[in-house]
Structure formats: structure tokens, C-alpha cells
Amino acid sequence: MKARRVGKLARNQIPNSSPSFWWQSGNGGLDLPAIQQKQFQIMELDLEGRHAGRAYALLSSLVTPRPIAWVTTLGPDGVVNAAPFSFFNVLGANPPIVGFCPGDREDGTPKDTARNIRLTHEFVVNLVDETTAAAMNLTAATLPYGESELKSAGLTTAPSSVVKPPRIAESPASLECLEWGTLQIGGNRLVIGLVKRIQVRDELFDPQTQRIRSELFHVVGRMASPNWYCRTTDRFEMKRPA
Numbered sequence: 001m002k003a004r005r006v007g008k009l010a011r012n013q014i015p016n017s018s019p020s021f022w023w024q025s026g027n028g029g030l031d032l033p034a035i036q037q038k039q040f041q042i043m044e045l046d047l048e049g050r051h052a053g054r055a056y057a058l059l060s061s062l063v064t065p066r067p068i069a070w071v072t073t074l075g076p077d078g079v080v081n082a083a084p085f086s087f088f089n090v091l092g093a094n095p096p097i098v099g100f101c102p103g104d105r106e107d108g109t110p111k112d113t114a115r116n117i118r119l120t121h122e123f124v125v126n127l128v129d130e131t132t133a134a135a136m137n138l139t140a141a142t143l144p145y146g147e148s149e150l151k152s153a154g155l156t157t158a159p160s161s162v163v164k165p166p167r168i169a170e171s172p173a174s175l176e177c178l179e180w181g182t183l184q185i186g187g188n189r190l191v192i193g194l195v196k197r198i199q200v201r202d203e204l205f206d207p208q209t210q211r212i213r214s215e216l217f218h219v220v221g222r223m224a225s226p227n228w229y230c231r232t233t234d235r236f237e238m239k240r241p242a
């Protein structure tokens with residue numbers, strides 16, 4: 001049988017290719033050659049002009065899925081603050097760094113998370129799985145400064161090892177971070193943190209391979225604005241070319 005072509009390669013020349021990866025319902029039903037032959041009309045959206053007011057909705061719906069940093073910080077009175085941020089990612093490994101962006105409120109004041117980090121320079125990024133997704137959402141409520149979102153969401157904390165803010169005990173994995181610096185860009189604050197420790201449920205860590213058992217880690221992602229999420233159970237492997 002003649003091999004079907006995918007771009008310049010026949011399907012059977014693609015390393016580790018599997019029929020279920022190259023076409024399955026849900027991916028639009030078009031493979032690469034079909035896309036190349038189709039005539040699409042492209043729309044240009046001007047984020048400095050007509051579509052400036054849509055920047056959040058457009059970008060947060062296109063740049064998906066995003067991981068969620070469920071950040072715990074300590075206020076000056078010792079109250080634990082928790083809030084989710086999906087403008088978040090790991091930014092490098094040497095040294096290990098993460099970044100997330102609490103945008104300022106409309107009146108220009110920082111969100112409680114940013115305010116606490118400015119004072120204490122420490123935070124914990126807790127990761128969100130299917131079990132904790134609904135509780136995470138509850139902690140996005142705007143409470144008066146000094147009131148803990150964890151209590152109202154029925155969550156508990158566990159002590160961290162090298163930073164003062166505790167981790168969320170129900171979270172499958174947490175990153176203890178020291179603030180490296182915060183960049184202020186308009187109404188955004190990009191908080192960059194050095195990851196000092198990872199606290200992870202033992203069932204998720206394979207000591208033999210020193211890897212995370214991804215098949216047991218049911219982390220969720222943030223999808224289109226305003227309220228969409230995704231599960232991460234539909235994974236596929238694609239080996240890199242040598």
C-alpha cells in the first residue's frame with residue numbers, strides 16, 4: 001500500500017508516528033497537506049487599535065492551555081493568602097525559575113498576592129489537579145486584605161521547608177520559591193521566582209527514574225476566557241529528531 005504523505009515525509013517515515021496521532025476526531029479532521037491546500041482568510045486584530053479592549057479575551061483564549069499557579073503567600077499579620085494565576089510558566093532550569101503575572105486591580109493597586117510578595121519576597125506555587133480544580137476556583141474570590149481564601153474553600157495547609165508561606169496540603173505538588181525580582185510593565189507585574197524545593201506526593205515521583213509519573217498527575221489547564229479548562233489525560237508521545 002502506498003504511504004500517505006504528511007508534508008514532505010510519508011507517514012511511515014515520521015519517527016514514532018501513529019495513526020491516532022495524525023488524525024482523529026476532534027482535531028478538525030484536517031491533516032497537514034489538506035491545510036496547505038485550503039484557502040483560509042486571515043483576520044488581523046490590532047491590539048494597539050480597534051481590538052485593544054479585547055487583548056485579554058483574545059490572548060487568553062489563544063495561548064492555551066496554560067498551567068495554573070495556585071500561589072500561597074503570607075500577609076504581615078500571618079494570614080495565608082491563596083489565589084490562582086494562569087499567566088504562569090516554568091521559565092528555566094538553571095537556575096530553576098518560574099514566572100507568573102498578577103495584574104493590578106482597576107484602581108492601580110496590586111492584588112494581595114503581589115502585595116505580600118513585595119513585603120516578604122517568598123511564595124509557594126501549588127499545582128492544580130482535577131481533584132482540587134473546584135477549590136482553586138473558590139480561592140479566586142476577592143476577599144478583603146487579610147482574609148484567607150483557604151478557609152472559605154475548606155482547604156488546609158502544610159508547612160514548607162525553606163520558605164515561610166505554607167503549601168496547600170490538598171495540592172499534588174508545590175514549588176517553594178524566593179522572589180528573584182518583579183518587573184512592572186503597565187498594569188502587569190511579572191513575578192520571577194527561584195524554585196528552592198519541590199514538594200510532591202510520593203506516588204507521583206519515581207525514585208528509580210527520578211521522573212514524575214505523568215500518567216498519575218491529572219493536572220488541569222486553563223483554556224478560553226472566561227471560564228474554560230481542560231484535562232490533560234489525552235497525551236501523546238512524539239520523539240524529537242536526532
Ligand SMILES: Cc1cc2nc3c(=O)[nH]c(=O)nc-3n(C[C@H](O)[C@H](O)[C@H](O)COP(=O)(O)O)c2cc1C
Pocket residue numbers: 068081082083084085086087088101102103104111112113114136137139140141142143222
Ligand atoms: C484559573 C484562574 C486563573 C487566573 N489567572 C490570573 C492571572 O494570571 N493574573 C491575574 O491577575 N489574575 C488571575 N486570576 C484572577 C485572580 O485569581 C483573582 O483576581 C484573585 O482574587 C487574586 O487574589 P489576591 O488579591 O488574593 O492575590 C485568575 C483566576 C482564575 C480562576
